[in-house]
Amino acid sequence: MADAVTALVVDDEEMTRAIVAGYLARIGYRTLEAATTAQAWEILSANGAAIHVVLLDRRLSDGDGLELYERMKGVPELADIPVIVQTISDSSAEIAAAIRAGVFYYLIKPYDGALLRSVVRAAEETTGRLKSLQGDLRSRSDAIALLRDARFRFRTPQEAQNLAIALSSVASTGHSLTFGLSEILVNAVEHGNLGIGFEAKGRLKASGMLAREIEARLASSEHRDKYATLHVERSDSRVIFTVTDMGPGFDFNRYLSVDASQSHATHGRGIALARMVGFDQLTFVGTGNRVVGIVNLDRV
Template sequence: MTMTLLAVDDESINLMIIEESLSEKGFMIVKAKDGEEALAILNSDEYSFFAIILDRLMPNMDGIELLKKIKRSEKWRDIPVIFQTAMSGISDMTEGLDSGAFYYLTKPYSRAVLVTIVHTAVEHYVKLLRAKEDLHKGMGALRHLVNGEFRIRTIKESHELAPILANACPDPERVLTGIMEILNNAIEHGNLGITYQEKTDLHNNDKLMEEILRRLEAPEYKDKYVEIYFQKLEDKIIIIIKDQGKGFDWQRYLSLQAMTRNAFKTHGRGIFMAKRLSFDDLTYFDGGSKAQITILLNQNSSKLLTDFQE
Protein backbone atom coordinates (compact mmCIF):
# COMPACT_ATOMS: atom_id res chain seq x y z
CA MET A 1 0.00 0.00 0.00
CA THR A 2 1.33 3.45 -0.98
CA MET A 3 1.22 5.87 1.94
CA THR A 4 0.44 9.48 1.10
CA LEU A 5 2.06 12.44 2.86
CA LEU A 6 1.20 16.14 2.69
CA ALA A 7 4.23 18.47 2.45
CA VAL A 8 3.59 22.17 3.11
CA ASP A 9 6.36 24.69 2.45
CA ASP A 10 6.57 28.01 0.60
CA GLU A 11 10.07 27.17 -0.68
CA SER A 12 9.87 25.03 -3.82
CA ILE A 13 13.41 23.71 -3.27
CA ASN A 14 12.38 22.31 0.12
CA LEU A 15 9.34 20.60 -1.42
CA MET A 16 11.58 19.10 -4.09
CA ILE A 17 14.00 17.71 -1.47
CA ILE A 18 11.12 16.24 0.53
CA GLU A 19 9.60 14.63 -2.55
CA GLU A 20 12.90 13.22 -3.83
CA SER A 21 13.90 11.88 -0.41
CA LEU A 22 10.60 10.18 0.37
CA SER A 23 9.34 9.08 -3.05
CA GLU A 24 12.24 6.66 -3.37
CA LYS A 25 11.15 5.15 -0.04
CA GLY A 26 7.68 4.39 -1.42
CA PHE A 27 5.75 7.42 -0.19
CA MET A 28 3.47 9.53 -2.38
CA ILE A 29 3.91 13.27 -1.77
CA VAL A 30 1.14 15.84 -2.19
CA LYS A 31 2.59 19.38 -2.10
CA ALA A 32 1.17 22.71 -0.93
CA LYS A 33 2.92 26.09 -0.99
CA ASP A 34 1.21 27.55 2.10
CA GLY A 35 -1.34 26.84 4.81
CA GLU A 36 -4.33 27.98 2.79
CA GLU A 37 -3.55 25.60 -0.08
CA ALA A 38 -2.89 22.78 2.39
CA LEU A 39 -6.23 23.41 4.11
CA ALA A 40 -8.01 23.29 0.75
CA ILE A 41 -6.34 19.95 -0.03
CA LEU A 42 -7.37 18.54 3.35
CA ASN A 43 -10.94 19.74 2.89
CA SER A 44 -11.17 18.13 -0.53
CA ASP A 45 -11.06 14.64 1.06
CA GLU A 46 -9.22 13.42 -2.04
CA TYR A 47 -6.41 11.83 -0.03
CA SER A 48 -5.95 9.92 3.21
CA PHE A 49 -2.73 11.25 4.69
CA PHE A 50 -0.45 9.24 6.98
CA ALA A 51 1.61 12.28 8.02
CA ILE A 52 1.91 16.01 7.35
CA ILE A 53 5.31 17.73 6.96
CA LEU A 54 4.67 21.34 7.84
CA ASP A 55 6.91 24.42 7.64
CA ARG A 56 6.45 26.97 10.39
CA LEU A 57 7.09 30.26 8.59
CA MET A 58 4.91 30.75 5.48
CA PRO A 59 2.84 33.57 3.94
CA ASN A 60 -0.99 33.70 3.98
CA MET A 61 -1.39 31.08 6.71
CA ASP A 62 1.66 30.07 8.72
CA GLY A 63 2.43 26.64 10.16
CA ILE A 64 1.18 27.34 13.68
CA GLU A 65 -2.21 28.54 12.44
CA LEU A 66 -2.64 25.51 10.17
CA LEU A 67 -1.45 23.17 12.91
CA LYS A 68 -4.13 24.51 15.26
CA LYS A 69 -6.83 23.98 12.62
CA ILE A 70 -5.63 20.41 12.02
CA LYS A 71 -5.64 19.53 15.70
CA ARG A 72 -9.09 21.07 16.27
CA SER A 73 -10.56 18.88 13.53
CA GLU A 74 -11.99 15.53 14.60
CA LYS A 75 -11.20 14.22 11.10
CA TRP A 76 -7.49 15.24 10.99
CA ARG A 77 -6.34 15.60 14.60
CA ASP A 78 -4.68 12.18 14.85
CA ILE A 79 -2.55 12.63 11.70
CA PRO A 80 1.04 13.10 12.92
CA VAL A 81 2.43 16.52 12.05
CA ILE A 82 6.18 16.82 11.50
CA PHE A 83 7.01 20.46 12.19
CA GLN A 84 9.90 22.04 10.25
CA THR A 85 11.44 24.96 12.07
CA ALA A 86 14.70 26.80 12.61
CA MET A 87 13.34 28.10 15.94
CA SER A 88 14.31 25.72 18.74
CA GLY A 89 14.01 27.86 21.87
CA ILE A 90 11.86 26.65 24.78
CA SER A 91 9.14 29.28 24.16
CA ASP A 92 8.99 28.35 20.46
CA MET A 93 8.85 24.66 21.30
CA THR A 94 6.11 25.27 23.85
CA GLU A 95 4.02 27.13 21.27
CA GLY A 96 4.38 24.22 18.86
CA LEU A 97 3.56 21.72 21.60
CA ASP A 98 0.46 23.63 22.67
CA SER A 99 -0.67 23.68 19.05
CA GLY A 100 -0.29 19.93 18.69
CA ALA A 101 3.20 19.32 17.23
CA PHE A 102 4.82 16.01 18.19
CA TYR A 103 7.62 15.43 15.67
CA TYR A 104 10.16 18.16 14.81
CA LEU A 105 12.73 18.74 12.09
CA THR A 106 15.22 21.54 12.63
CA LYS A 107 16.48 23.26 9.48
CA PRO A 108 18.79 22.45 7.85
CA TYR A 109 18.33 18.70 8.19
CA SER A 110 19.74 15.70 6.33
CA ARG A 111 17.67 13.45 4.08
CA ALA A 112 18.46 10.53 6.38
CA VAL A 113 16.95 12.35 9.38
CA LEU A 114 13.86 13.27 7.34
CA VAL A 115 13.31 9.64 6.29
CA THR A 116 13.83 8.33 9.84
CA ILE A 117 11.39 10.82 11.41
CA VAL A 118 8.76 10.16 8.73
CA HIS A 119 9.03 6.39 9.15
CA THR A 120 8.66 6.75 12.93
CA ALA A 121 5.64 9.06 12.63
CA VAL A 122 3.87 6.87 10.07
CA GLU A 123 4.57 3.70 12.05
CA HIS A 124 3.08 5.29 15.17
CA TYR A 125 0.02 6.46 13.22
CA VAL A 126 -0.62 3.01 11.70
CA LYS A 127 -0.51 1.44 15.17
CA LEU A 128 -2.93 4.08 16.44
CA LEU A 129 -5.35 3.45 13.55
CA ARG A 130 -5.36 -0.27 14.31
CA ALA A 131 -5.99 0.35 18.00
CA LYS A 132 -8.77 2.84 17.24
CA GLU A 133 -10.57 0.22 15.18
CA ASP A 134 -11.01 -1.76 18.39
CA LEU A 135 -12.51 1.26 20.16
CA HIS A 136 -15.66 0.84 18.10
CA LYS A 137 -16.16 -2.93 18.28
CA GLY A 138 -18.97 -3.15 20.79
CA MET A 139 -16.89 -2.44 23.88
CA GLY A 140 -19.22 0.26 25.23
CA ALA A 141 -20.12 -1.95 28.18
CA LEU A 142 -16.60 -1.41 29.51
CA ARG A 143 -17.74 2.05 30.66
CA HIS A 144 -19.28 0.15 33.60
CA LEU A 145 -15.96 -1.44 34.64
CA VAL A 146 -15.13 -0.56 38.25
CA ASN A 147 -12.14 -2.75 39.04
CA GLY A 148 -9.90 -4.85 36.84
CA GLU A 149 -6.55 -6.65 36.90
CA PHE A 150 -4.60 -7.56 33.78
CA ARG A 151 -1.25 -9.11 32.94
CA ILE A 152 0.57 -8.74 29.60
CA ARG A 153 3.98 -9.64 28.21
CA THR A 154 4.24 -8.58 24.54
CA ILE A 155 3.70 -5.46 22.42
CA LYS A 156 0.86 -7.28 20.63
CA GLU A 157 -0.86 -7.85 23.97
CA SER A 158 -0.38 -4.19 24.94
CA HIS A 159 -2.12 -3.12 21.72
CA GLU A 160 -4.98 -5.52 22.52
CA LEU A 161 -5.37 -4.21 26.07
CA ALA A 162 -5.04 -0.47 25.38
CA PRO A 163 -8.48 -0.13 23.66
CA ILE A 164 -10.11 -2.08 26.50
CA LEU A 165 -8.70 0.28 29.14
CA ALA A 166 -9.52 3.32 26.98
CA ASN A 167 -13.12 2.21 26.53
CA ALA A 168 -13.52 2.08 30.30
CA CYS A 169 -12.75 5.84 30.39
CA PRO A 170 -15.13 8.72 29.55
CA ASP A 171 -13.12 9.92 26.52
CA PRO A 172 -11.53 6.80 24.94
CA GLU A 173 -9.88 8.56 21.99
CA ARG A 174 -8.17 11.06 24.27
CA VAL A 175 -6.54 8.44 26.50
CA LEU A 176 -5.82 5.68 23.96
CA THR A 177 -2.49 7.03 22.67
CA GLY A 178 -1.21 7.71 26.17
CA ILE A 179 -2.15 4.26 27.49
CA MET A 180 -0.40 2.62 24.52
CA GLU A 181 2.72 4.69 25.21
CA ILE A 182 2.93 3.77 28.90
CA LEU A 183 2.26 0.06 28.26
CA ASN A 184 4.89 -0.09 25.50
CA ASN A 185 7.36 1.78 27.69
CA ALA A 186 6.84 -0.77 30.48
CA ILE A 187 7.59 -3.64 28.09
CA GLU A 188 10.41 -2.14 26.01
CA HIS A 189 12.35 -0.14 28.59
CA GLY A 190 11.12 -1.86 31.75
CA ASN A 191 10.95 -5.61 31.25
CA LEU A 192 13.22 -5.88 28.19
CA GLY A 193 15.78 -3.34 29.41
CA ILE A 194 16.14 -1.48 26.10
CA THR A 195 17.95 1.75 26.93
CA TYR A 196 17.36 5.13 25.32
CA GLN A 197 20.58 4.90 23.29
CA GLU A 198 19.86 1.32 22.26
CA LYS A 199 16.42 2.33 21.04
CA THR A 200 17.97 5.21 19.07
CA ASP A 201 20.43 2.86 17.37
CA LEU A 202 17.76 0.23 16.69
CA HIS A 203 15.43 2.89 15.25
CA ASN A 204 18.16 4.19 12.98
CA ASN A 205 18.84 0.68 11.67
CA ASP A 206 15.16 -0.30 11.48
CA LYS A 207 15.76 -3.20 13.87
CA LEU A 208 13.70 -2.19 16.93
CA MET A 209 10.89 -4.74 16.50
CA GLU A 210 13.39 -7.46 15.63
CA GLU A 211 15.25 -6.82 18.89
CA ILE A 212 12.00 -6.68 20.91
CA LEU A 213 10.96 -10.08 19.57
CA ARG A 214 14.44 -11.50 20.25
CA ARG A 215 14.44 -10.33 23.86
CA LEU A 216 10.89 -11.59 24.46
CA GLU A 217 12.20 -15.10 23.82
CA ALA A 218 15.52 -14.71 25.65
CA PRO A 219 15.78 -16.66 28.95
CA GLU A 220 16.44 -13.55 31.07
CA TYR A 221 13.30 -11.77 29.81
CA LYS A 222 10.75 -14.39 28.67
CA ASP A 223 9.08 -14.82 32.09
CA LYS A 224 8.69 -11.11 32.82
CA TYR A 225 5.26 -9.50 32.59
CA VAL A 226 3.53 -6.18 33.18
CA GLU A 227 0.71 -5.92 35.72
CA ILE A 228 -2.13 -3.46 35.18
CA TYR A 229 -4.69 -2.44 37.80
CA PHE A 230 -7.78 -0.41 36.90
CA GLN A 231 -9.93 1.31 39.54
CA LYS A 232 -12.84 3.68 39.05
CA LEU A 233 -13.53 5.92 42.02
CA GLU A 234 -16.27 8.50 42.48
CA ASP A 235 -14.28 11.36 40.97
CA LYS A 236 -11.44 9.75 39.02
CA ILE A 237 -10.01 6.67 37.36
CA ILE A 238 -6.66 5.30 38.51
CA ILE A 239 -4.63 2.97 36.27
CA ILE A 240 -1.48 1.40 37.71
CA ILE A 241 1.05 -0.09 35.26
CA LYS A 242 3.87 -2.01 36.95
CA ASP A 243 6.77 -3.67 35.14
CA GLN A 244 9.52 -5.96 36.46
CA GLY A 245 12.42 -3.83 35.31
CA LYS A 246 15.05 -1.80 37.16
CA GLY A 247 13.23 1.51 36.73
CA PHE A 248 14.53 4.67 35.05
CA ASP A 249 15.05 8.38 35.65
CA TRP A 250 11.41 9.22 34.90
CA GLN A 251 11.59 12.84 36.10
CA ARG A 252 14.10 13.52 33.33
CA TYR A 253 11.52 12.52 30.70
CA LEU A 254 8.56 14.37 32.21
CA SER A 255 10.15 17.83 32.18
CA LEU A 256 9.68 20.48 29.52
CA GLN A 257 13.46 20.60 29.14
CA ALA A 258 13.44 16.90 28.25
CA MET A 259 10.77 17.46 25.65
CA THR A 260 12.74 20.26 24.00
CA ARG A 261 15.97 18.25 24.22
CA ASN A 262 14.38 15.22 22.54
CA ALA A 263 12.02 17.06 20.20
CA PHE A 264 14.23 16.58 17.16
CA LYS A 265 14.82 12.87 17.84
CA THR A 266 12.73 9.82 16.93
CA HIS A 267 11.73 9.10 20.54
CA GLY A 268 12.07 10.33 24.12
CA ARG A 269 8.90 12.46 24.25
CA GLY A 270 6.28 9.77 24.73
CA ILE A 271 5.56 9.90 28.45
CA PHE A 272 5.71 13.72 28.46
CA MET A 273 3.14 13.89 25.66
CA ALA A 274 1.00 11.22 27.34
CA LYS A 275 0.79 13.30 30.49
CA ARG A 276 0.27 16.51 28.53
CA LEU A 277 -2.43 15.31 26.13
CA SER A 278 -3.98 12.07 27.37
CA PHE A 279 -4.14 12.18 31.17
CA ASP A 280 -4.83 14.55 34.05
CA ASP A 281 -1.75 13.25 35.83
CA LEU A 282 1.04 10.74 35.32
CA THR A 283 3.43 9.89 38.16
CA TYR A 284 6.03 7.17 38.55
CA PHE A 285 6.92 5.26 41.73
CA ASP A 286 9.35 2.51 42.77
CA GLY A 287 12.21 4.14 40.89
CA GLY A 288 10.23 4.29 37.66
CA SER A 289 8.96 0.70 37.49
CA LYS A 290 5.39 1.66 38.47
CA ALA A 291 3.32 4.29 36.63
CA GLN A 292 0.11 5.75 38.03
CA ILE A 293 -2.27 7.33 35.54
CA THR A 294 -5.05 9.60 36.79
CA ILE A 295 -8.09 10.52 34.69
CA LEU A 296 -10.60 12.90 36.29
CA LEU A 297 -14.27 12.07 35.84
CA ASN A 298 -15.45 15.64 36.44
CA GLN A 299 -14.73 17.35 33.10
CA ASN A 300 -14.78 20.77 34.75
CA SER A 301 -11.97 19.84 37.13
CA SER A 302 -8.60 21.43 36.64
CA LYS A 303 -5.44 19.46 36.09
CA LEU A 304 -4.01 17.79 39.18
CA LEU A 305 -0.63 19.18 38.26
CA THR A 306 0.40 21.98 35.98
CA ASP A 307 1.10 20.93 32.40
CA PHE A 308 4.76 21.70 32.53
CA GLN A 309 5.67 20.79 36.08
CA GLU A 310 9.22 19.54 36.20
Protein backbone atom coordinates (compact mmCIF):
# COMPACT_ATOMS: atom_id res chain seq x y z
CA MET A 1 0.00 0.00 0.00
CA ALA A 2 1.16 3.53 -0.69
CA ASP A 3 0.49 4.89 2.78
CA ALA A 4 0.70 2.49 5.69
CA VAL A 5 -2.37 2.17 7.87
CA THR A 6 -1.52 3.29 11.39
CA ALA A 7 -2.73 1.57 14.55
CA LEU A 8 -2.32 2.92 18.07
CA VAL A 9 -1.76 0.11 20.58
CA VAL A 10 -2.50 1.14 24.17
CA ASP A 11 -1.40 -1.51 26.67
CA ASP A 12 0.71 -1.36 29.82
CA GLU A 13 2.48 -4.62 28.95
CA GLU A 14 5.41 -4.10 26.60
CA MET A 15 5.33 -7.72 25.40
CA THR A 16 1.67 -7.45 24.44
CA ARG A 17 2.32 -4.28 22.46
CA ALA A 18 5.16 -6.01 20.61
CA ILE A 19 3.04 -9.06 19.80
CA VAL A 20 0.16 -6.95 18.49
CA ALA A 21 2.55 -4.86 16.40
CA GLY A 22 3.93 -8.06 14.89
CA TYR A 23 0.47 -9.38 14.06
CA LEU A 24 -0.51 -6.13 12.34
CA ALA A 25 2.78 -5.76 10.47
CA ARG A 26 1.77 -8.84 8.45
CA ILE A 27 -1.04 -6.87 6.83
CA GLY A 28 1.06 -3.76 6.28
CA TYR A 29 0.06 -1.76 9.35
CA ARG A 30 2.50 0.40 11.26
CA THR A 31 1.97 0.86 14.98
CA LEU A 32 2.33 3.59 17.56
CA GLU A 33 2.53 2.45 21.18
CA ALA A 34 1.40 3.84 24.52
CA ALA A 35 1.60 2.30 27.99
CA THR A 36 -0.88 4.64 29.71
CA THR A 37 -3.99 6.65 28.91
CA ALA A 38 -1.92 9.82 29.33
CA GLN A 39 0.61 8.72 26.74
CA ALA A 40 -2.18 7.61 24.42
CA TRP A 41 -3.89 11.00 24.69
CA GLU A 42 -0.65 12.80 23.84
CA ILE A 43 -0.26 10.64 20.72
CA LEU A 44 -3.90 11.08 19.70
CA SER A 45 -3.72 14.84 20.20
CA ALA A 46 -0.61 15.11 18.04
CA ASN A 47 -1.34 12.43 15.41
CA GLY A 48 -5.10 11.82 15.50
CA ALA A 49 -5.62 12.49 11.80
CA ALA A 50 -3.07 9.81 10.90
CA ILE A 51 -4.43 7.05 13.16
CA HIS A 52 -6.83 4.58 11.57
CA VAL A 53 -7.62 2.27 14.51
CA VAL A 54 -6.97 2.08 18.25
CA LEU A 55 -6.44 -1.16 20.16
CA LEU A 56 -7.19 -0.26 23.75
CA ASP A 57 -6.59 -2.35 26.86
CA ARG A 58 -9.50 -2.10 29.26
CA ARG A 59 -7.36 -2.00 32.42
CA LEU A 60 -4.38 0.35 32.37
CA SER A 61 -2.03 1.43 35.14
CA ASP A 62 -3.48 4.95 35.20
CA GLY A 63 -7.17 4.20 34.65
CA ASP A 64 -9.95 2.56 32.70
CA GLY A 65 -9.44 2.36 28.95
CA LEU A 66 -13.12 3.21 28.40
CA GLU A 67 -12.47 6.63 29.92
CA LEU A 68 -10.01 7.31 27.11
CA TYR A 69 -12.59 6.13 24.60
CA GLU A 70 -15.21 8.49 26.06
CA ARG A 71 -12.70 11.33 25.83
CA MET A 72 -12.06 10.52 22.18
CA LYS A 73 -15.77 10.67 21.38
CA GLY A 74 -15.81 14.27 22.61
CA VAL A 75 -13.30 15.40 19.96
CA PRO A 76 -14.65 15.51 16.37
CA GLU A 77 -11.26 14.62 14.86
CA LEU A 78 -11.04 11.49 17.03
CA ALA A 79 -14.66 10.43 17.41
CA ASP A 80 -14.78 8.32 14.23
CA ILE A 81 -11.58 6.35 14.84
CA PRO A 82 -12.61 2.71 15.40
CA VAL A 83 -11.66 1.40 18.83
CA ILE A 84 -11.10 -2.26 19.68
CA VAL A 85 -11.12 -2.96 23.42
CA GLN A 86 -9.02 -5.89 24.63
CA THR A 87 -8.97 -7.42 28.10
CA ILE A 88 -8.17 -10.58 30.02
CA SER A 89 -11.63 -10.53 31.60
CA ASP A 90 -14.61 -12.30 30.05
CA SER A 91 -17.02 -10.67 32.52
CA SER A 92 -20.37 -10.14 30.85
CA ALA A 93 -20.81 -6.95 32.89
CA GLU A 94 -17.57 -5.49 31.53
CA ILE A 95 -18.45 -6.46 27.99
CA ALA A 96 -21.91 -4.95 28.40
CA ALA A 97 -20.39 -1.71 29.72
CA ALA A 98 -18.13 -1.46 26.67
CA ILE A 99 -21.01 -2.14 24.31
CA ARG A 100 -23.19 0.48 26.00
CA ALA A 101 -20.34 2.96 25.54
CA GLY A 102 -20.46 2.23 21.81
CA VAL A 103 -17.58 -0.24 21.45
CA PHE A 104 -18.61 -2.97 19.02
CA TYR A 105 -15.27 -4.78 18.95
CA TYR A 106 -14.13 -6.50 22.11
CA LEU A 107 -11.28 -9.02 22.18
CA ILE A 108 -10.59 -11.31 25.13
CA LYS A 109 -6.92 -12.18 25.64
CA PRO A 110 -5.27 -14.34 24.59
CA TYR A 111 -6.28 -14.28 20.93
CA ASP A 112 -4.47 -15.29 17.76
CA GLY A 113 -3.17 -13.08 14.99
CA ALA A 114 -5.77 -14.16 12.44
CA LEU A 115 -8.64 -13.11 14.70
CA LEU A 116 -6.99 -9.79 15.53
CA ARG A 117 -6.36 -8.98 11.88
CA SER A 118 -9.92 -9.84 10.84
CA VAL A 119 -11.42 -7.70 13.60
CA VAL A 120 -9.11 -4.76 12.81
CA ARG A 121 -10.08 -4.93 9.15
CA ALA A 122 -13.78 -5.18 9.97
CA ALA A 123 -13.61 -2.18 12.30
CA GLU A 124 -11.81 -0.07 9.74
CA GLU A 125 -14.19 -1.16 6.97
CA THR A 126 -17.25 -0.16 9.01
CA THR A 127 -15.82 3.21 9.91
CA GLY A 128 -14.67 3.84 6.33
CA ARG A 129 -18.17 3.22 5.06
CA LEU A 130 -19.58 5.59 7.66
CA LYS A 131 -17.19 8.36 6.59
CA SER A 132 -18.06 7.78 2.95
CA LEU A 133 -21.75 8.01 3.73
CA GLN A 134 -21.15 11.22 5.67
CA GLY A 135 -19.36 12.86 2.77
CA ASP A 136 -22.03 11.87 0.28
CA LEU A 137 -24.78 13.10 2.58
CA ARG A 138 -23.26 16.58 2.75
CA SER A 139 -23.34 16.81 -1.05
CA ARG A 140 -27.11 16.20 -1.30
CA SER A 141 -29.75 18.87 -1.72
CA ASP A 142 -31.88 19.95 1.22
CA ALA A 143 -34.93 19.53 -0.99
CA ILE A 144 -35.52 16.01 0.37
CA ALA A 145 -36.56 17.63 3.66
CA LEU A 146 -39.81 18.60 1.89
CA LEU A 147 -40.82 14.93 1.65
CA ARG A 148 -43.99 13.88 3.47
CA ASP A 149 -44.91 10.46 2.05
CA ALA A 150 -42.98 8.36 -0.46
CA ARG A 151 -42.48 4.75 -1.54
CA PHE A 152 -39.36 3.27 -3.11
CA ARG A 153 -38.45 -0.10 -4.61
CA PHE A 154 -34.84 -1.37 -4.67
CA ARG A 155 -33.05 -4.65 -5.30
CA THR A 156 -29.27 -4.16 -5.10
CA PRO A 157 -26.93 -3.12 -2.27
CA GLN A 158 -25.89 -0.05 -4.27
CA GLU A 159 -29.49 1.06 -4.67
CA ALA A 160 -29.95 0.55 -0.93
CA GLN A 161 -26.91 2.72 -0.21
CA ASN A 162 -28.09 5.43 -2.60
CA LEU A 163 -31.49 5.54 -0.91
CA ALA A 164 -29.92 5.76 2.53
CA ILE A 165 -27.70 8.66 1.46
CA ALA A 166 -30.50 10.57 -0.25
CA LEU A 167 -33.19 10.06 2.38
CA SER A 168 -31.25 10.61 5.59
CA SER A 169 -31.48 14.36 5.11
CA VAL A 170 -35.23 14.09 5.73
CA ALA A 171 -34.20 14.44 9.39
CA SER A 172 -31.24 16.49 10.54
CA THR A 173 -29.70 13.76 12.69
CA GLY A 174 -26.51 13.70 10.62
CA HIS A 175 -24.50 10.63 9.71
CA SER A 176 -26.04 8.39 12.39
CA LEU A 177 -29.31 8.08 10.45
CA THR A 178 -27.41 7.57 7.20
CA PHE A 179 -25.58 4.64 8.72
CA GLY A 180 -28.61 3.17 10.47
CA LEU A 181 -30.83 3.43 7.40
CA SER A 182 -28.19 1.91 5.14
CA GLU A 183 -27.85 -1.04 7.52
CA ILE A 184 -31.53 -1.99 7.42
CA LEU A 185 -31.81 -1.40 3.66
CA VAL A 186 -28.73 -3.45 2.78
CA ASN A 187 -29.88 -6.13 5.24
CA ALA A 188 -33.17 -6.39 3.32
CA VAL A 189 -31.23 -7.14 0.12
CA GLU A 190 -28.38 -9.36 1.33
CA HIS A 191 -30.06 -11.32 4.10
CA GLY A 192 -33.73 -10.96 3.21
CA ASN A 193 -34.05 -11.33 -0.54
CA LEU A 194 -30.76 -13.05 -1.38
CA GLY A 195 -30.72 -15.37 1.65
CA ILE A 196 -27.09 -14.80 2.65
CA GLY A 197 -27.10 -15.85 6.31
CA PHE A 198 -24.75 -14.87 9.12
CA GLU A 199 -22.42 -17.87 8.82
CA ALA A 200 -22.34 -17.75 5.00
CA LYS A 201 -21.55 -14.04 5.03
CA GLY A 202 -18.67 -14.68 7.41
CA ARG A 203 -17.18 -17.29 5.09
CA LEU A 204 -17.66 -15.12 2.00
CA LYS A 205 -16.07 -12.07 3.65
CA ALA A 206 -13.11 -14.13 4.82
CA SER A 207 -12.52 -15.41 1.29
CA GLY A 208 -13.12 -12.05 -0.39
CA MET A 209 -16.02 -13.51 -2.39
CA LEU A 210 -18.99 -11.63 -0.90
CA ALA A 211 -19.43 -9.10 -3.73
CA ARG A 212 -19.19 -11.84 -6.39
CA GLU A 213 -21.74 -13.99 -4.57
CA ILE A 214 -24.16 -11.07 -4.31
CA GLU A 215 -23.88 -10.41 -8.05
CA ALA A 216 -24.42 -14.09 -8.84
CA ARG A 217 -27.53 -14.30 -6.69
CA LEU A 218 -28.97 -11.08 -8.08
CA ALA A 219 -28.67 -12.56 -11.59
CA SER A 220 -30.04 -16.01 -10.69
CA SER A 221 -33.54 -17.13 -11.66
CA GLU A 222 -34.34 -17.64 -7.98
CA HIS A 223 -33.64 -14.05 -6.95
CA ARG A 224 -33.62 -11.79 -10.04
CA ASP A 225 -37.28 -10.76 -9.68
CA LYS A 226 -37.11 -10.02 -5.96
CA TYR A 227 -37.13 -6.48 -4.62
CA ALA A 228 -37.49 -4.68 -1.32
CA THR A 229 -39.62 -1.64 -0.56
CA LEU A 230 -39.15 1.43 1.60
CA HIS A 231 -42.06 3.55 2.77
CA VAL A 232 -41.18 6.93 4.30
CA GLU A 233 -43.74 8.95 6.28
CA ARG A 234 -42.79 12.33 7.74
CA SER A 235 -44.85 14.41 10.14
CA ASP A 236 -43.92 17.46 12.16
CA SER A 237 -42.77 15.28 15.04
CA ARG A 238 -41.22 12.16 13.53
CA VAL A 239 -40.16 10.18 10.46
CA ILE A 240 -41.19 6.54 10.03
CA PHE A 241 -39.16 4.26 7.75
CA THR A 242 -40.78 0.91 6.90
CA VAL A 243 -38.61 -1.60 5.01
CA THR A 244 -40.08 -4.84 3.65
CA ASP A 245 -38.24 -7.60 1.80
CA MET A 246 -39.44 -10.78 0.05
CA GLY A 247 -37.50 -13.20 2.23
CA PRO A 248 -38.90 -15.66 4.79
CA GLY A 249 -37.66 -13.64 7.77
CA PHE A 250 -35.01 -14.49 10.37
CA ASP A 251 -34.35 -14.71 14.11
CA PHE A 252 -34.00 -10.96 14.58
CA ASN A 253 -33.80 -11.18 18.37
CA ARG A 254 -30.31 -12.62 17.95
CA TYR A 255 -29.09 -9.36 16.41
CA LEU A 256 -30.89 -6.67 18.42
CA SER A 257 -27.98 -6.45 20.85
CA VAL A 258 -24.34 -7.44 20.87
CA ASP A 259 -23.31 -9.96 23.48
CA ALA A 260 -20.09 -11.70 24.41
CA SER A 261 -20.57 -14.48 21.88
CA GLN A 262 -20.74 -11.96 19.03
CA SER A 263 -18.15 -9.51 20.29
CA HIS A 264 -15.31 -10.75 18.09
CA ALA A 265 -17.26 -11.53 14.93
CA THR A 266 -16.46 -9.43 11.86
CA HIS A 267 -20.11 -8.77 11.00
CA GLY A 268 -23.57 -9.13 12.53
CA ARG A 269 -23.57 -5.87 14.48
CA GLY A 270 -25.40 -3.80 11.87
CA ILE A 271 -28.90 -4.15 13.31
CA ALA A 272 -27.77 -3.50 16.87
CA LEU A 273 -25.74 -0.51 15.73
CA ALA A 274 -28.66 0.88 13.72
CA ARG A 275 -30.87 0.47 16.77
CA MET A 276 -28.38 2.24 19.04
CA VAL A 277 -27.35 5.19 16.90
CA GLY A 278 -29.67 5.43 13.88
CA PHE A 279 -33.19 5.38 15.25
CA ASP A 280 -35.15 6.22 18.37
CA GLN A 281 -37.10 3.01 17.85
CA LEU A 282 -36.39 -0.03 15.67
CA THR A 283 -39.00 -2.80 15.58
CA PHE A 284 -39.17 -5.99 13.53
CA VAL A 285 -42.64 -7.15 12.50
CA GLY A 286 -43.85 -10.72 12.05
CA THR A 287 -41.11 -13.11 10.97
CA GLY A 288 -38.59 -10.31 10.56
CA ASN A 289 -38.96 -9.48 6.87
CA ARG A 290 -40.41 -6.09 7.80
CA VAL A 291 -38.72 -3.52 10.02
CA VAL A 292 -39.98 -0.14 11.20
CA GLY A 293 -37.50 2.55 12.22
CA ILE A 294 -38.66 5.79 13.86
CA VAL A 295 -36.74 9.04 14.26
CA ASN A 296 -38.19 11.65 16.58
CA LEU A 297 -37.67 15.12 15.14
CA ASP A 298 -38.19 16.91 18.45
CA ARG A 299 -34.95 15.44 19.84
CA VAL A 300 -32.80 17.07 17.17
